[in-house]
Amino acid sequence: MLRINENRCLTSFLLGRKCVFCGHRKSYRTRRGYRKCFYCRRQKSLKRLRRELLVISAFRRQQTALLTAHDIGIPYQAVKNVYNKLRLQIIRQCEQEAGRMSGEIELDEAYFGGRRKGQRGRGASGKSVVFGLLERDGKVYTKVVDAVSKEILMDIIRRRSRKGSVYYTDQFRSYNSLKRYGKHYTVKHTKLFVRKGRKRLVHINGIEGFWSFAKHGLYNYRGVSKSNFPLYLKEMEYRYNHRKDNLLDQLIRLYFGYEST
């Protein structure tokens, strides 16, 4: 049950209208059943190409590896290998794309996973702690942290944002020294400040929106282990930052290493 444009995307690679390795438009089918590119001369068996494209498409839909293996009729481990390679490429891509933020930036921490019972929120045990920065009208950047101390958070803020930016946070005390680094607004209730004719919306709805996006997305994978969590978190960051793009095309490019356009 592929979407029409998704189908078109897959067939354009299979029919050789686009090379998976370099994006070039001319390729031919060899006698051995390989698709070979006129331009980069690389080739791949059509059987394997079809299989890998279907797995990437299932990954795009966040289908579990088990169900995908069953759907396509290939071993679970073969699906797992494609999924793992995609996640590793995604991590590399996220680090490459993460520049230094500027302008208006929302900061927040969130807690993922762990047992239901016990303490919730700050100081909860068994959970993964994540710190996130979101540039308004821009991208989100996340980092799994050991603790939400002032030192750890400020270190990430310094590396990931430009001095003099405008920061929005909640009233957590680890943010107290932010005012020495830029302009700092804390959220009590969403409110509109009008100062010197400039409107400023004090809220962290953007980053909170990302947390619910990530929690919703991770739910599809039912129970991610704490050791694998950073891998899955980056996947969510990538999906969020590219939510307006043709994600399937992007994933195919990441997987086969095709860079241009």
Ligand SMILES: [Zn+2]
């Ligand atoms: Zn090529």
